[in-house]
Amino acid sequence: MTTAATALDTRSFDLVALAFAATLALHTPHLPWWLSAPLVLAIGLRWRLRRQHHVRTPMWMKLPLLALLVLAVIAHYGNVFGQAPGTALAAGLLALKLLETETVRDARVGVGFACFLLMAALLFDQSLVATVAVALGLLPPLAALRSLEPGRRAPVALWRDLVPGATLLATALPLAVLAFLLVPRLSSPLWGAANNTEQRSGLADSMTPAGFTQLLIDDSPALRVSFDGPPPPPDRRYFRAYVMSRYDGISWTYRDVVNQPPAPVEAVAGLRYRISLEPTRQHVLPTLDMPLTAPPGASLRRDRVLMADKPVDKLRDYTMTSATAYRLEPQLGRHHARWLQLPAGFNPRTLALGQSWRERYGNDDDAIVRAALALFHDGGFSYTLSPAPLGRDAMDDFLFVTHEGFCEHYASAFTVLMRAAGIPARVVTGYQGGYWNAMGRYLLVRNSDAHAWSEVWLAGRGWVRVDPTAAVHPQRISLGAAAAAPGQLPWYEDGWLQSLRNHWDIVNRWWNIGVNGFNALRQRSLLKPFGVDETDTSTLASLLAASCVLAMLAGLAWVWRRREPEDAVRAALRLLERKLARRGVARRPGEGPRDYLSRAADALPAQRDRLTELMHRYLELRYAQAKPTPELLRALQRAVRDFSVGRVVK
Amino acid sequence: MRAALHRLARYAERRLPALTRLRQPEPLPIELNRRRIYILPTAFGLGFGVLLLVMLTGALNYTNNAALLLTCLLGAAAAASMLLAFRTLDGLRLRGIRAGHAIAGEPLELVLDFAASRLREAVRLDCAGETLAFAVDGAAELTLRLPTTRRGWLALPRLRLWSTWPLGLFRAWSWLHPQQSVLVWPRPEPAGPPPLLPADAQERLRPQPGEELAALRDYRRGDAPRHIAWKASARHHDLLVKDFDRPEPRATWLLDWHALRSLDREARIARLARWLGEAEAQGRRYSLQLPSERIDTGSGPAHYARCMGALAVLP
Numbered sequence: 001m002t003t004a005a006t007a008l009d010t011r012s013f014d015l016v017a018l019a020f021a022a023t024l025a026l027h028t029p030h031l032p033w034w035l036s037a038p039l040v041l042a043i044g045l046r047w048r049l050r051r052q053h054h055v056r057t058p059m060w061m062k063l064p065l066l067a068l069l070v071l072a073v074i075a076h077y078g079n080v081f082g083q084a085p086g087t088a089l090a091a092g093l094l095a096l097k098l099l100e101t102e103t104v105r106d107a108r109v110g111v112g113f114a115c116f117l118l119m120a121a122l123l124f125d126q127s128l129v130a131t132v133a134v135a136l137g138l139l140p141p142l143a144a145l146r147s148l149e150p151g152r153r154a155p156v157a158l159w160r161d162l163v164p165g166a167t168l169l170a171t172a173l174p175l176a177v178l179a180f181l182l183v184p185r186l187s188s189p190l191w192g193a194a195n196n197t198e199q200r201s202g203l204a205d206s207m208t209p210a211g212f213t214q215l216l217i218d219d220s221p222a223l224r225v226s227f228d229g230p231p232p233p234p235d236r237r238y239f240r241a242y243v244m245s246r247y248d249g250i251s252w253t254y255r256d257v258v259n260q261p262p263a264p265v266e267a268v269a270g271l272r273y274r275i276s277l278e279p280t281r282q283h284v285l286p287t288l289d290m291p292l293t294a295p296p297g298a299s300l301r302r303d304r305v306l307m308a309d310k311p312v313d314k315l316r317d318y319t320m321t322s323a324t325a326y327r328l329e330p331q332l333g334r335h336h337a338r339w340l341q342l343p344a345g346f347n348p349r350t351l352a353l354g355q356s357w358r359e360r361y362g363n364d365d366d367a368i369v370r371a372a373l374a375l376f377h378d379g380g381f382s383y384t385l386s387p388a389p390l391g392r393d394a395m396d397d398f399l400f401v402t403h404e405g406f407c408e409h410y411a412s413a414f415t416v417l418m419r420a421a422g423i424p425a426r427v428v429t430g431y432q433g434g435y436w437n438a439m440g441r442y443l444l445v446r447n448s449d450a451h452a453w454s455e456v457w458l459a460g461r462g463w464v465r466v467d468p469t470a471a472v473h474p475q476r477i478s479l480g481a482a483a484a485a486p487g488q489l490p491w492y493e494d495g496w497l498q499s500l501r502n503h504w505d506i507v508n509r510w511w512n513i514g515v516n517g518f519n520a521l522r523q524r525s526l527l528k529p530f531g532v533d534e535t536d537t538s539t540l541a542s543l544l545a546a547s548c549v550l551a552m553l554a555g556l557a558w559v560w561r562r563r564e565p566e567d568a569v570r571a572a573l574r575l576l577e578r579k580l581a582r583r584g585v586a587r588r589p590g591e592g593p594r595d596y597l598s599r600a601a602d603a604l605p606a607q608r609d610r611l612t613e614l615m616h617r618y619l620e621l622r623y624a625q626a627k628p629t630p631e632l633l634r635a636l637q638r639a640v641r642d643f644s645v646g647r648v649v650k
Numbered sequence: 651m652r653a654a655l656h657r658l659a660r661y662a663e664r665r666l667p668a669l670t671r672l673r674q675p676e677p678l679p680i681e682l683n684r685r686r687i688y689i690l691p692t693a694f695g696l697g698f699g700v701l702l703l704v705m706l707t708g709a710l711n712y713t714n715n716a717a718l719l720l721t722c723l724l725g726a727a728a729a730a731s732m733l734l735a736f737r738t739l740d741g742l743r744l745r746g747i748r749a750g751h752a753i754a755g756e757p758l759e760l761v762l763d764f765a766a767s768r769l770r771e772a773v774r775l776d777c778a779g780e781t782l783a784f785a786v787d788g789a790a791e792l793t794l795r796l797p798t799t800r801r802g803w804l805a806l807p808r809l810r811l812w813s814t815w816p817l818g819l820f821r822a823w824s825w826l827h828p829q830q831s832v833l834v835w836p837r838p839e840p841a842g843p844p845p846l847l848p849a850d851a852q853e854r855l856r857p858q859p860g861e862e863l864a865a866l867r868d869y870r871r872g873d874a875p876r877h878i879a880w881k882a883s884a885r886h887h888d889l890l891v892k893d894f895d896r897p898e899p900r901a902t903w904l905l906d907w908h909a910l911r912s913l914d915r916e917a918r919i920a921r922l923a924r925w926l927g928e929a930e931a932q933g934r935r936y937s938l939q940l941p942s943e944r945i946d947t948g949s950g951p952a953h954y955a956r957c958m959g960a961l962a963v964l965p
């Protein structure tokens with residue numbers, strides 16, 4: 001076609017450049033800056049050169065640039081395949097495409113590619129904000145496609161070119177939602193699922209004192225919990241993630257024990273709740289206190305740590321039953337020694353302190369625990385998120401020199417002290433606290449609610465939770481992390497803004513549950529309200545086809561409707577004609593209203609008067625005035641409506 | 651490849667008229683409706699469909715609901731754009747066609763008068779190998795240049811009206827075949843002898859009263875009363891008469907078909923056409939004698955057009 005080779009006009013080129021720039025902008029959060037900055041620069045430069053100097057990109061530049069791009073991607077990522085390198089390469093190709101975009105055909109190809117790349121941005125972030133941003137990012141490509149059509153009229157402001165695309169998307173939304181609900185989901189991926197090595201903040205399976213600080217100022221949501229009944233009080237909101245047994249003098253680490261049954265627990269009542277966990281790229285699933293059951297796709301480990309079979313790459317929902325009052329592992333048996341392990345040659349003063357307690361209190365483990373807590377409470381310790389750095393014997397430094405730290409320091413020091421005194425002890429990490437969103441009726445736990453505490457094994461009571469941080473700083477437990485360290489948090493976590501953010505979280509949760517959490521399982525129960533328990537794939541497919549057909553029919557009805565203003569006077573006459581035609585007096589082609597109605601009056605002598613009157617009314621409305629008055633019109637309409645020919649008596 | 655496709659299309663048109671739905675000539679006005687508007691995806695539309703499928707598969711594979719939702723949104727928007735393409739043509743009316751005059755071999759100017767109840771953007775018309783783009787905002791006039799080859803009645807060709815509005819994904823088209831012919835005048839010969847004046851030519855050189863007012867003069871007996879300048883006479887003691895200039899009497903040409911026996915038919919027509927053109931250019935009065943009709947003396951564009959038309963339709 002001749003149109004495909006025609007050169008782009010200025011406005012089309014602007015819109016194409018805008019579409020490309022918007023696409024790149026949506027990818028910048030996960031592109032390395034040294035790639036995105038030159039790409040954005042290239043687009044800007046090319047736009048300027050073409051706009052102002054009408055310069056075409058010379059041929060010799062294109063191939064070296066392409067080679068440079070591929071080399072850069074390989075140098076950074078190692079290869080060009082996979083989600084992150086593939087996206088980086090595609091983003092680069094898109095920017096280079098603009099360099100050679102001169103014709104309508106080039107522009108179309110580029111815009112299609114931009115649409116594809118826009119969707120790819122959602123592989124990295126599926127939040128509501130990201131989705132809305134991508135949806136808005138669709139507007140420039142749509143406007144660009146629209147501007148490629150010929151015969152454009154008066155120039156308008158750039159933003160007004162975006163409006164028709166928005167209207168089109170809004171019109172398409174109902175069908176899109178139907179399709180979204182009904183497109184059959186795959187039961188298993190066709191090819192390897194996203195392999196994302198990007199480090200997410202979250203709990204790690206090892207803990208070095210002072211390692212949490214990054215986490216404690218990250219207030220992105222970690223999990224949301226809704227309870228069947230009322231939520232537990234703040235000081236009971238402990239979400240267990242890892243149970244750390246091994247200490248090497250520097251870090252605590254979690255040792256996964258796969259092949260052993262979970263430790264026995266004696267519990268009376270269970271609390272049912274549902275957690276939706278933000279992606280962590282880890283296996284661990286935090287649970288409230290002591291989990292009694294494992295949800296599908298996950299299993300309880302020896303220490304009653306809940307591990308998913310696959311890393312949590314996307315939002316994960318699981319329903320749990322937990323005990324808040326329990327006796328965990330009343331008999332320790334042969335595992336006893338494991339919980340007393342301490343590295344040799346570290347923290348001599350701490351070990352000595354623990355041993356001295358054992359000597360002083362004899363067999364009274366409770367008294368030793370109390371002594372440790374009393375030490376934290378009365379020993380001049382303070383809670384701070386920016387503690388002084390610690391040396392090689394970290395616990396010695398902390399306990400006897402710096403006296404300041406946060407939950408990791410206290411949990412770690414407490415556990416070392418307990419082990420030194422011969423009490424089996426371990427560090428537990430997880431989350432504590434959370435914000436009760438009364439409007440949404442769920443508990444929002446942020447990454448900044450990450451917490452570490454200890455468990456000690458006491459004869460006859462099993463593992464008992466001890467939170468040494470509470471001894472120093474009870475507000476941390478009752479009010480949460482934000483209240484615990486006032487003045488140390490960034491401005492955006494303060495006061496009213498915080499409450500605004502909490503409300504905004506409701507929207508995000510709705511999005512997570514309603515859209516991101518709409519999986520194959522929920523799709524199968526889609527028709528439950530209509531009495532269909534299980535909706536299988538073929539039903540979904542036929543529903544999808546049916547709704548597409550229905551939507552298209554609705555669309556056709558809309559486009560086929562001709563919006564020519566109906567002449568009310570003529571419509572009234574037409575109704576009269578239909579009534580008369582039923583009695584055998586049909587209007588002949590070319591017969592005027594006067595002739596027709598006179599003939600009808602002759603044919604139906606019983607109705608002569610009324611027909612004559614109707615004829616006069618019609619003629620008056622039609623020919624006597626330029627614009628009929630509404631009263632006369634209504635009178636005619638009423639007269640026609642009331643007119644009935646009645647049965648023909650032969 | 652293109653030629654083969656063209657041949658295939660021709661064959662299909664001939665053998666499967668019901669399928670190809672080629673329109674028979676029909677009288678104006680022609681209004682496009684759903685029974686004659688066809689829609690197919692464009693090449694870009696097909697590519698875009700493949701792209702959507704890839705995005706759909708990717709979103710499903712990664713169970714990425716946000717991407718799936720937006721893929722559905724884009725797909726639904728594409729489907730809606732099909733309806734918009736249809737709406738661009740639906741209800742569009744070709745109200746009339748005005749044809750200009752052209753001699754054989756030169757393009758004939760045609761003005762198509764379109765009307766629509768609402769704005770139609772990016773409508774295109776294919777005619778004789780060229781594509782015109784236009785918008786109909788209530789009404790629009792489109793000027794076409796139709797190539798001609800020979801004199802006589804020329805039936806209007808089939809016109810394809812199409813649009814890929816708004817996104818270029820779907821092409822809606824309809825065939826227009828107005829039942830209207832346009833007259834193509836014969837081509838005058840480039841050069842040749844002047845017309846032979848008939849024997850009674852001198853007799854026809856009677857002085858003719860001119861048109862231009864030359865002067866006012868005193869009344870003489872025998873002057874026609876309608877030449878008296880009444881207004882001027884009122885301010886004068888005598889009657890004044892308008893005196894018109896008397897142009898050089900010019901020969902009236904009688905252009906006679908039968909006088910050109912030595913030439914063949916088309917050459918005769920070409921010569922008569924040239925004489926008509928010369929007569930018109932010189933402002934002469936002329937008449938035309940054809941085998942079956944005679945066009946009386948006259949001059950001016952209408953007369954010229956009548957004479958040329960009569961020449962054009964000679965068998």
